[in-house]
Amino acid sequence: xxxxxxxxxxxxxxxxxxxxxxxxxxxxxxxxxxxxxxxxxxxxxxxxxxxxxxxxxxxxxxxxxxxxxxxxxxxxxxxxxxxxxxxxxxxxxxxxxxxxxxxxxxxxxxxxxxxxxxxxxxxxxxxxxxxxxxxxxxxxxxxxxxxxxxxxxxxxxxxxxxxxxxxxxxxxxxxxxxxxxxxxxxxxxxxxxxxxxxxxxx
Amino acid sequence: xxxxxxxxxxxxxxxxxxxxxxxxxxxxxxxxxxxxxxxxxxxxxxxxxxxxxxxxxxxxxxxxxxxxxxxxxxxxxxxxxxxxxxxxxxxxxxxxxxxxxxxxxxxxxxxxxxxxxxxxxxxxxxxxxxxxxxxxxxxxxxxxxxxxxxxxxxxxxxxxxxxxxxxxxxxxxxxxxxxxxxxxxxxxxxxxxxxxxxxxxxxxxxxxxxxxxxxxxxxxxxxxxxxxxxxxxxxxxxxxxxxxxxxxxxxxxxxxxxxxxxxxxxxxxxxxxxxxxxxxxxxxx
Numbered sequence: 001x002x003x004x005x006x007x008x009x010x011x012x013x014x015x016x017x018x019x020x021x022x023x024x025x026x027x028x029x030x031x032x033x034x035x036x037x038x039x040x041x042x043x044x045x046x047x048x049x050x051x052x053x054x055x056x057x058x059x060x061x062x063x064x065x066x067x068x069x070x071x072x073x074x075x076x077x078x079x080x081x082x083x084x085x086x087x088x089x090x091x092x093x094x095x096x097x098x099x100x101x102x103x104x105x106x107x108x109x110x111x112x113x114x115x116x117x118x119x120x121x122x123x124x125x126x127x128x129x130x131x132x133x134x135x136x137x138x139x140x141x142x143x144x145x146x147x148x149x150x151x152x153x154x155x156x157x158x159x160x161x162x163x164x165x166x167x168x169x170x171x172x173x174x175x176x177x178x179x180x181x182x183x184x185x186x187x188x189x190x191x192x193x194x195x196x197x198x199x200x201x202x
Numbered sequence: 203x204x205x206x207x208x209x210x211x212x213x214x215x216x217x218x219x220x221x222x223x224x225x226x227x228x229x230x231x232x233x234x235x236x237x238x239x240x241x242x243x244x245x246x247x248x249x250x251x252x253x254x255x256x257x258x259x260x261x262x263x264x265x266x267x268x269x270x271x272x273x274x275x276x277x278x279x280x281x282x283x284x285x286x287x288x289x290x291x292x293x294x295x296x297x298x299x300x301x302x303x304x305x306x307x308x309x310x311x312x313x314x315x316x317x318x319x320x321x322x323x324x325x326x327x328x329x330x331x332x333x334x335x336x337x338x339x340x341x342x343x344x345x346x347x348x349x350x351x352x353x354x355x356x357x358x359x360x361x362x363x364x365x366x367x368x369x370x371x372x373x374x375x376x377x378x379x380x381x382x383x384x385x386x387x388x389x390x391x392x393x394x395x396x397x398x399x400x401x402x403x404x405x406x407x408x409x410x411x412x413x414x415x416x417x418x419x420x421x422x423x424x425x426x427x428x429x430x431x432x433x434x435x436x437x438x439x440x441x442x443x444x445x446x447x448x449x450x451x452x453x454x455x456x457x458x459x460x461x462x463x464x465x466x467x468x469x470x471x472x473x474x475x476x477x478x479x480x481x482x483x484x485x486x487x
Contacts, residue, residue, distance in 0.1 A: 024441055064331070064339045100336040137296065138264045161266055163331065163339040192441070194415045198337045199264035199296050 024135040025154055027191035031145040032133040036092070036123040039105040039112070044090065044121055051147050053182055054088045055175075057119065058131065058200055060101030060139040061111055064163040065197035069140060070115050072165035075157075079118035082179050091119040094131030099201035101139070102126060128202040138197030144178045144188075153178035155193030220342035224251035227328050227342040230306075230361040235351030236322055239315035242355060244346060245306040245365050246270055246283065246328060254332045255300040258288035260413055260452070262298035262420045265337075268307065268330035275322050277314025284308040287373050287455050287464035288411050297420035298333075299411050306368035323347045373453045373464035378402065379432070383450040383469035389439050391418055393450060393469065396432040404428075405458045408435050410467075412452040416440050446471055 025031060031054075035045040046054065057075070060066055069075040079089050093108070095101035103111065108122055125131055134143060135154075144153035158171035174193050181188045219228040226249040233242045248256055248268065257265035272280045285307060288299040311324065324346045331339050358365075379402070382394040393410060408426050412418055422438035435454075451468040 026441055062336065064337060132295070162329075163266070164329070192416075196266065197264060198333065199293060199298070201335070202295060 023133050025151045027151050029151050031149055031151050034130045036125050038121040038123055039108040049088045052088045053147055054145040056143040057091045058136040058139050058141040059091045059093050060095055062100050063139045063198035066139050068163050068165050072168055074168050076116050076118050089119045091122040092125050094125040094128045095201040097126055101201055131200050136200050138195040140197055141195040142175045146182050152182045152188050153191055156195045161196035217346040222340040222342055223338050224254045225332055225340050229344045229346035231348055231358050232362050232365040233355035234358045235349045235355050236313050237353035237355040238317045240353050241310050241312040243308055243310055243365055245308050248305045253334045255291050255302045256330055256332050258299040259285050260415050263296040265298050266331040271327040273325040279312045281310040287453050308368055317350045321347055321349045373466040376465040381467050381469045383471045385446050391437045391439055393435045403458045403460055405433050405456050407457040409455045410435055417447050
């Protein structure tokens with residue numbers, strides 16, 4: 001059994017042992033493995049990216065907090081900057097059918113093109129299984145998984161909870177700091193923050 | 203008294219409510235005139251359409267509290283926005299803390315000791331987020347014009363009572379109660395409230411709203427138990443509960459025979475007593 005699978009198994013045991021309404025992917029804990037279809041119908045597994053640094057970005061394109069980071073170009077810039085350095089960036093949509101942000105794959109592809117997304121893929125999680133396994137609360141909510149399959153960061157994109165794009169330049173970029181640290185093999189300065197945004201529409 | 207007559211009594215105090223989506227926003231004043239050097243209270247009043255909610259300072263699992271950005275005449279200063287006690291708004295699997303219906307956020311304004319003008323206009327830019335099954339940000343540019351007059355400033359005939367009521371509802375330090383915080387078995391957070399002195403009215407339920415979002419699991423039920431003449435309230439820790447917070451700080455909303463009241467609480471967290479260790483040994487250096 002490879003290390004990623006062992007970690008995923010440990011994560012499953014850990015998750016089933018918690019009394020919480022949904023799980024909580026704590027920094028240092030193994031990232032739960034998953035397989036979800038992307039918007040081209042191709043199944044993507046976390047274990048398929050073994051040895052790579054992975055970002056999970058919870059997304060709902062109609063949420064004002066998500067719009068803040070896409071209309072300003074902040075999210076696309078981060079995606080471009082870090083995928084260029086080998087990071088796998090997976091946007092995940094856990095909006096349930098009939099809820100805000102739920103779109104069929106074809107519409108997603110149009111949306112992604114319009115917004116200029118540079119994510120590696122967008123994964124569809126309409127029954128919310130993966131969102132609940134990670135404890136994804138808001139859009140955006142970001143997780144960094146380091147190369148050994150452990151959670152390195154869980155939280156907000158930055159430290160200015162607002163819908164105002166003017167707040168982005170002065171904000172402390174928690175996600176970018178975490179990624180820089182992981183890529184440099186250094187400890188993440190702030191591994192856990194409170195994510196801000198709209199609730200994930202499970 | 204007809205509204206029009208009341209409005210005329212209010213002199214030339216002027217403010218226009220602004221509607222943005224499901225929210226009507228307005229600045230209202232407790233006084234009908236501003237007296238030089240005398241602090242007075244205004245309220246940012248949000249009236250939300252049915253099924254919408256705004257957020258408390260700790261919004262819970264998602265959301266964002268409203269904010270005001272003041273532009274005031276020379277010499278005026280504005281205090282912090284005072285948020286009313288929140289209500290728990292469950293949206294499974296999440297819990298948010300916020301407000302529904304008509305909400306008054308109070309602010310103390312202090313004018314300079316000398317005012318030349320006949321009237322002053324207070325200007326605030328309000329920003330908020332409201333949600334139901336989806337969220338809408340909103341904003342409004344609000345103005346409130348008040349005449350300048352001698353002290354004591356007369357109460358505003360339309361709004362003074364509502365602002366006074368909102369002030370009475372604000373969380374206050376509990377008089378005659380001792381609040382103790384500890385981490386109990388399985389790292390659960392516990393608040394213990396015991397009355398000092400005279401026998402208080404019984405409290406039939408309590409809910410704790412922490413100031414910080416990383417203290418308790420917002421969506422987990424809180425367990426209320428009568429304890430002695432007081433009560434205890436147990437809560438699930440946030441995350442895995444490994445790190446003990448130094449204090450439990452927030453607002454405790456109680457229900458008793460006298461109705462709903464809110465306490466401001468900040469109690470240092472004591473560690474649970476390990477079983478079987480005698481007190482003397484535990485206290486040894």
